[in-house]
Amino acid sequence: xxxxxxxxxxxxxxxxxxxxxxxxxxxxxxxxxxxxxxxxxxxxxxxxxxxxxxxxxxxxxxxxxxxxxxxxxxxxxxxxxxxxxxxxxxxxxxxxxxxxxxxxxxxxxxxxxxxxxxxxxxxxxxxxxxxxxxxxxxxxxxxxxxxxxxxxxxxxxxxxxxxxxxxxxxxxxxxxxxxxxxxxxxxxxxxxxxxxxxxxxxxxxxxxxxxxxxxxxxxxxxxxxxxxxxxxxxxxxx
Amino acid sequence: xxxxxxxxxxxxxxxxxxxxxxxxxxxxxxxxxxxxxxxxxxxxxxxxxxxxxxxxxxxxxxxxxxxxxxxxxxxxxxxxxxxxxxxxxxxxxxxxxxxxxxxxxxxxxxxxxxxxxxxxxxxxxxxxxxxxxxxxxxxxxxxxxxxxxxxxxxxxxxxxxxxxxxxxxxxxxxxxxxxxxxxxxxxxxxxxxxxxxxxxxxxxxxxxxxxxxxxxxxxxxxxxxxxxxxxxxxxxxxxxxxxxxxxxxxxxxxxxxxxxxxxxxxxxxxxxxxxxxxxxxxxxxxxxxxxxxxxxxxxxxxxxxxxxxxxxxxxxxxxxxxxxxxxxxxxxxxxxxxxxxxxxxxxxxxxxxxx
Ligand SMILES: Nc1ncnc2c1ncn2[C@@H]1O[C@H](COP(=O)(O)OP(=O)(O)OP(=O)(O)O)[C@@H](O)[C@H]1O
Ligand SMILES: [Mg+2]
Numbered sequence: 373x374x375x376x377x378x379x380x381x382x383x384x385x386x387x388x389x390x391x392x393x394x395x396x397x398x399x400x401x402x403x404x405x406x407x408x409x410x411x412x413x414x415x416x417x418x419x420x421x422x423x424x425x426x427x428x429x430x431x432x433x434x435x436x437x438x439x440x441x442x443x444x445x446x447x448x449x450x451x452x453x454x455x456x457x458x459x460x461x462x463x464x465x466x467x468x469x470x471x472x473x474x475x476x477x478x479x480x481x482x483x484x485x486x487x488x489x490x491x492x493x494x495x496x497x498x499x500x501x502x503x504x505x506x507x508x509x510x511x512x513x514x515x516x517x518x519x520x521x522x523x524x525x526x527x528x529x530x531x532x533x534x535x536x537x538x539x540x541x542x543x544x545x546x547x548x549x550x551x552x553x554x555x556x557x558x559x560x561x562x563x564x565x566x567x568x569x570x571x572x573x574x575x576x577x578x579x580x581x582x583x584x585x586x587x588x589x590x591x592x593x594x595x596x597x598x599x600x601x602x603x604x605x606x607x608x609x610x
Numbered sequence: 611x612x613x614x615x616x617x618x619x620x621x622x623x624x625x626x627x628x629x630x631x632x633x634x635x636x637x638x639x640x641x642x643x644x645x646x647x648x649x650x651x652x653x654x655x656x657x658x659x660x661x662x663x664x665x666x667x668x669x670x671x672x673x674x675x676x677x678x679x680x681x682x683x684x685x686x687x688x689x690x691x692x693x694x695x696x697x698x699x700x701x702x703x704x705x706x707x708x709x710x711x712x713x714x715x716x717x718x719x720x721x722x723x724x725x726x727x728x729x730x731x732x733x734x735x736x737x738x739x740x741x742x743x744x745x746x747x748x749x750x751x752x753x754x755x756x757x758x759x760x761x762x763x764x765x766x767x768x769x770x771x772x773x774x775x776x777x778x779x780x781x782x783x784x785x786x787x788x789x790x791x792x793x794x795x796x797x798x799x800x801x802x803x804x805x806x807x808x809x810x811x812x813x814x815x816x817x818x819x820x821x822x823x824x825x826x827x828x829x830x831x832x833x834x835x836x837x838x839x840x841x842x843x844x845x846x847x848x849x850x851x852x853x854x855x856x857x858x859x860x861x862x863x864x865x866x867x868x869x870x871x872x873x874x875x876x877x878x879x880x881x882x883x884x885x886x887x888x889x890x891x892x893x894x895x896x897x898x899x900x901x902x903x904x905x906x907x908x909x910x911x912x913x914x915x916x917x918x919x920x921x922x923x924x925x926x927x928x929x930x931x932x933x934x935x936x937x938x939x940x941x942x943x944x945x946x947x948x949x950x951x952x953x954x955x956x957x958x959x960x961x962x963x964x965x
Contacts, residue, residue, distance in 0.1 A: 405951075407706060407949070407950045407951050407952060408949040408950070408951040409949075410710075411713055411714060411947070412947045412948060412949060414717070415717065415946065415948065425719075440662060440665070440666075441702070441706060444665060444669050444703065444707055445706060445710050447710075448669060448708075448709075448710030448711040449714040450714070451673055451711050451714070452711040452714025452716075452717075452718065453714045453715070453718045455673055455676070455687070455711075455715055456687060456714075456718030456719045457718060574673055575673035575674050575677070578669065579669070581666070586660065586662045586663060587656050587660040589655045589656050590655060593657065
């Protein structure tokens, strides 16, 4: 089974092939350059393996959470590649890819969500390329972290950005704050998912944003304006 | 050559299929099918385009619309020879959706992907009308983000004659409409309200009307509108006639300036054809004003079909087709390397052939 995986949810840009279990990855620190880098990297990987796109069985991508624009670059490219040859698509949660790569059995995966918030999920390993969800991926405030007993391995940038809150709330063994979601992990998890029949059609492939409130509607804007004109009684000027 | 066009620069997802062989005589005959999904309703709840929501919608609409267009044209993906997508200018996140999916689709099919300038799409869209203009012509581009006059010798041969120094004409319509409490996008709503309006009650400024150059300025208009709205309490919809009169005055001011400068452009270039494109070209008063003024010069005005005035995939497929044909004539083009670095800000003049 031949799978191509794309991952652009952080400042890294990576793609990988899973060729009947043999995983080859290409990865660079891209900054904002994912759009220029991703497809030439894919072309290079395919050429090295001597593969044509029509020979692939499935496309996997890092669906999120992560940079919204980054998620859409991988998702859009996955849609286009899959649509061309009517291939199925497997969306893989980036937090799960982080957990997969850690190799650990009980993993807390966390990415910084900015605005003082974080994306968090907890996993337990059930097989080499399979993890069980203990806490569903969620967008959380540091003041609202769930209770998760036991000792955990911590992975992801969230452990650098929110170190105090996380170490205060959880019993942590090793911490890998520098780890980022990689296409190789997406390729391994994606293949296992595909084998279990968990895939969607190209047009059903969408990012997992977790943050759904991104703007104020006209009523909320009006309420905010009214509030600014007329501070609530007892309100403190800041 | 069969070209798939993808537009996703702002708040409409547009997809189209264009066949250069069928369009060899009259370009309109080459347009096999096109489909559009407008996000206007969604953004209305927010009083304007929310870029993040626009991007989120594009990625859900793009492939379903592509399926519709393929089916309507009776074509399969295997028959497509190239993919054209909007590379800029526009909202970065929105552009990236069309660019990523379009480039990836082209790469997997082993065909070229070409990044098209959105304004070149608008500029060439009148050529897709039943009775298209011949080159050369003067083009007035009036949209939500742009107001420009250009001399157009051919595809990729543009000379900027003048442009707005501040707000675009569409922006002036939208901002004035917002001050009157009309819902987004304000242009069509304001022009509908103006139908009931009388000239004379309000006099609004016509900035740069008398200047010798072909530049525009519309930012002073919203200040003048705001002053009237405040003074006469026109947020109150009970003032039905006064509101309509003000809407009419806004429309008069904008169309006056656009018409005067377009006529100057015809006189300065000595050309007899004026092409008007972009969302504001749907405005009826602008059309009749331009037609009347041009007739006095023995000139003629050309417009896109109404469906192709605002953003659409057809103009992107067509502009991509024109560019690819030029490249083919100049010795061919390569399929790769499928970098899809978009250009949210992109000057049309920099795409001129030989620039
Ligand atoms: N009948 C009309 N009268 C006046 N203005 C109109 C009318 N119909 C549409 N418009 C205006 O046209 C603009 C939208 O046009 P268009 O979609 O071409 O612009 P855009 O794509 O937002 O901007 P750009 O192409 O410059 O990036 C809006 O400002 C809208 O109010
Ligand atoms: Mg436009």
